[in-house]
Amino acid sequence: MDTQAHSIHTISSFYGVKASRLRRYYRDKLSGFQHWKHRNDATAGLVFPENISGHLSIDETCLSHGELYTVVTNKCARGKKGTIVAILNGTKSDNIIPVLQKVPSRIRNKVREITLDLAGNMGLIAKKCFPNAVQVIDRFHVQQLATEALQEIRIKYRWLAIDDENLQIELAKKDKKPYNPEILENGDTVKQLLARSRYLLYKNENRWSNDQQQRAKLLFERYPDIEKAYRLSQELSWIFSTTTDKIYAFARLAKWNEKVEQSGFKAFNTVSRTVILHHKKILNYFDNRSTNASAESFNAKIKGFRSQFRGVGDINFFLFRLTKLFA
Incomplete structure (x- = not known):
C-alpha cells in the first residue's frame, strides 16, 4: 500500500x-517504517553501495525548511529503483567525505565518470571519494551563468527606465500636466519592453514567436548592449551544442573568452573567469557529452514527492519512502 x-x-x-x-x-x-533500521537516524546519512555504477551524478537538494542534502545518484538507473547511491545531510565536504569513504575503495574505484555543478565542495567530494572518476562540470550550469549575466544587463536598463519614468511623472505633476509615456509600435512602453523581454532572451531566436521577434527588434535597436550580450550567451550555447571535438571546443571557448574581454561586460567577465578556472572539467563534457540532467531530474522528482506530502513533517519517514522507491 x-x-x-x-x-x-x-x-x-x-x-x-x-x-x-x-x-x-x-x-x-x-x-514497514517501524521496522526500518534507519528509523531514528536516517537524517545522519543513507548510503547504498550496491547502487554504485560507472557513471554517477552529485548534486544538492532541499528536503524541508531550507535544509540542504547532498545526493549521489546512479545515472544508469534512469530515475528508477537503484537511483539513490547516497543521501546525506548537509553539503559540507568535511562531513560528507568520511561517510562515503566507509564504502570499500574497490567499489568506489569502479566509478569512471561523475557529473557535477561548479560548486567547489562537490568537486572535492568527487575527488576524495571517487578518485578514478573523470569529473564533468554540467554544461547547463555554465550556460546558466551566461544567461544570468545577460539578464543582469537587462535588469540594469529596466531600473534606469523605471527611474526615468518616475522622474517624468514628477515633472509632469509639477507642470500640472498629464503624464503620457512613450508607446512603442508594438504597444509596449519602454519599461514594459524591458520587463516583457525576459523570456525571449532565454530562447534561441529561431524559436521566437512573431510577437517576440518584434519585441526583440525594438529592444535591440534601443539597447545594443543587450543584443551584444544576447549574442555572447547564444554563442556559448552554440559551442556546447555543435562542437564534437574536445580540441575544437577548447579553441572556440578561448575565442569566446576573447570576445567577452572585448565586450567590457563585467558580469560576462565573471563567467569567462569561471570557464578559464574550470576549463578542464568543462571540456570533459565533450568526451561523452554527459550532463547533470539526471540529477536535476531526480531533484524535480523529490520536489514533486514533497509537494504531494504538502511539505515534510517527519523527515525520517520521508527518507524512508524516498529510499523505498528509488534506492
Missing part, C-alpha cells in the same frame, strides 16, 4: 476517515 499523499485523501474521504489519521496509521502499521 505505497500510496501517494493525494490518494490518502481520496481513500480517507471514501471511508469517512480523517486523512491525517489514515496517514498516521499507514506510517505506523502498514508501511
Whole structure:
C-alpha cells in the first residue's frame, strides 16, 4: 500500500476517515517504517553501495525548511529503483567525505565518470571519494551563468527606465500636466519592453514567436548592449551544442573568452573567469557529452514527492519512502 499523499485523501474521504489519521496509521502499521533500521537516524546519512555504477551524478537538494542534502545518484538507473547511491545531510565536504569513504575503495574505484555543478565542495567530494572518476562540470550550469549575466544587463536598463519614468511623472505633476509615456509600435512602453523581454532572451531566436521577434527588434535597436550580450550567451550555447571535438571546443571557448574581454561586460567577465578556472572539467563534457540532467531530474522528482506530502513533517519517514522507491 505505497500510496501517494493525494490518494490518502481520496481513500480517507471514501471511508469517512480523517486523512491525517489514515496517514498516521499507514506510517505506523502498514508501511514497514517501524521496522526500518534507519528509523531514528536516517537524517545522519543513507548510503547504498550496491547502487554504485560507472557513471554517477552529485548534486544538492532541499528536503524541508531550507535544509540542504547532498545526493549521489546512479545515472544508469534512469530515475528508477537503484537511483539513490547516497543521501546525506548537509553539503559540507568535511562531513560528507568520511561517510562515503566507509564504502570499500574497490567499489568506489569502479566509478569512471561523475557529473557535477561548479560548486567547489562537490568537486572535492568527487575527488576524495571517487578518485578514478573523470569529473564533468554540467554544461547547463555554465550556460546558466551566461544567461544570468545577460539578464543582469537587462535588469540594469529596466531600473534606469523605471527611474526615468518616475522622474517624468514628477515633472509632469509639477507642470500640472498629464503624464503620457512613450508607446512603442508594438504597444509596449519602454519599461514594459524591458520587463516583457525576459523570456525571449532565454530562447534561441529561431524559436521566437512573431510577437517576440518584434519585441526583440525594438529592444535591440534601443539597447545594443543587450543584443551584444544576447549574442555572447547564444554563442556559448552554440559551442556546447555543435562542437564534437574536445580540441575544437577548447579553441572556440578561448575565442569566446576573447570576445567577452572585448565586450567590457563585467558580469560576462565573471563567467569567462569561471570557464578559464574550470576549463578542464568543462571540456570533459565533450568526451561523452554527459550532463547533470539526471540529477536535476531526480531533484524535480523529490520536489514533486514533497509537494504531494504538502511539505515534510517527519523527515525520517520521508527518507524512508524516498529510499523505498528509488534506492
